[in-house]
Amino acid sequence: AYLWQRAQAFFAESLVGPSVMEWFAQMFRELQSVLVERLVQKSEAELAQAGRTKPAIPHGWLLFGKAGRREMFSYGRPVIGLVYLDPPPDQATAAAIYFSVLMQTVVAKLEACGLPVLASAAETTPGQLCGTISEWSEFYRRQMRDPIGNQIYTAREYFDFYVVSGQAGLGTALQ
Numbered sequence: 001a002y003l004w005q006r007a008q009a010f011f012a013e014s015l016v017g018p019s020v021m022e023w024f025a026q027m028f029r030e031l032q033s034v035l036v037e038r039l040v041q042k043s044e045a046e047l048a049q050a051g052r053t054k055p056a057i058p059h060g061w062l063l064f065g066k067a068g069r070r071e072m073f074s075y076g077r078p079v080i081g082l083v084y085l086d087p088p089p090d091q092a093t094a095a096a097i098y099f100s101v102l103m104q105t106v107v108a109k110l111e112a113c114g115l116p117v118l119a120s121a122a123e124t125t126p127g128q129l130c131g132t133i134s135e136w137s138e139f140y141r142r143q144m145r146d147p148i149g150n151q152i153y154t155a156r157e158y159f160d161f162y163v164v165s166g167q168a169g170l171g172t173a174l175q
Helices: 002-014 018-049 089-112 133-145 152-159 168-174
Strands: 059-064 079-084 130-132 161-166
Touching: 002 018, 018 059, 018 089, 018 161, 059 168, 079 089, 079 133, 079 168, 089 130, 130 133, 133 152, 133 168, 161 168
Parallel strands: 079 130
Antiparallel strands: 059 079, 059 161
16 A cells, blocks of 8 residues: 555656656556555465365456456456366355455455545446456347347456456457
8 A cells, every 4th residue: 555655646746747647647557466466366365364275267358448458557456357168067165166256355455545436336236346257248249149248348447457466368369
């Protein structure tokens, strides 16, 4: 939290005109990415210390919307998601529980750093933010099959994403 507050102060002091906007945007994106990566690492370490076994399943962390387009210049919490490969049937429940707890831990750490929950993230059900690649793929298929009936407008930010941490190939597969 302290480092994020210092970064905010640094950016506020450095934003002196249009000439620094490109630099500001690039630095902000990189800092945001590093922050998410570090919070994921810390969360995984805490879960390991608590005796939770990390499944040997490839997974990736996604940023959506403005953050997914790498256009987020405000200090709001990015909309974040987690995708992981479909586990074997006998490991599905344990994987779902682990990744759900991991997701909750990372979100709590983002909030502890002073990054408030965005309205769109607060209105989204957790199942849309953390799931297997099959679940995410089905979410996108449903949206595309009936965009009006599924109110695609409310889900548009989920079509702009990038993998901020983990297996980048999972993001490519979703695209």
